[in-house]
Amino acid sequence: MTRIVLVVLGVLAVSVSALAQTAESIDRALAAAPRNMREGATVIKWNPDYTYETLKKGTNRLFCFDRSGEPGEQPFAAQCTSVGNLERVAQNRRFETEQDTKKRQAMLDAAEASGTRLKPEYGSVFYSLSGPDQATARLHVTIAVPGATSQSTGLPDNPKQGGSWIMNAGTTTAHIMTPGQ
């Protein structure tokens, strides 16, 4: 009888701990979302095989995930973007497993050249919050404009004018950068 009680208590303790970790992960992920979109956002957890589990089902088109402490990330790191970018983000994560920056960039360039690099949704927003901890984390907001160039948008492809501009113009990674963000 004592043994059964101990086993039940052990299972309960593990379950409570797992639930607490999930709740914490959801909170961290949602910290990157704009306040008015948090309640309706979906929160996912990436698996090592680039599939994902849904931790919180949402009602809007934003999904968020906690990536704190992953290789190359700061201790607090979360990102949100459109559900239309799920496959692009999964592909990003595949490339990011290569730790060598030059090798990784060569792989990205090859994918870009072969047309296998997946495009993010045009006009979708990436909200990336990262830092040593949540209190001091900084928000970086970019707008995906795959394939966009100065000619197609009228925006410069470098920051010299001091306003918004397109980084990585002409590629699937092209995105609008905003000063101060």
Next chain:
Amino acid sequence: MKLLVVSLLAVAALSAAQAPQTFTGIITDNMCAKGSHAQMRMGPTDADCVTACVRAHDATYVLSDGKEVYTLSDQRTPEKFAAQKVNVTGTLDAKTKTIKVDSITAAK
């Protein structure tokens, strides 16, 4: 006696954990620690790109060793080492991966 030994060991362990260490890596910025600055067109060199990210886009200088990204307590000295391989000597706060910087020198 036992308590004294345990206390001394604990103090020694804490001191060792907080002792300055040397970290080698590249000075980059927290927004693009995983990216190739050569593609970003923020300046003619990687160093210009890193500095522009910090100045124009509110990024912070960090040290990247390829696996870990360390926040640096000193945000002035890294500017002159932007995109360079350096040795950072300082005390690491393991929880926040922040190095309280004592010195930064160019690595050979």
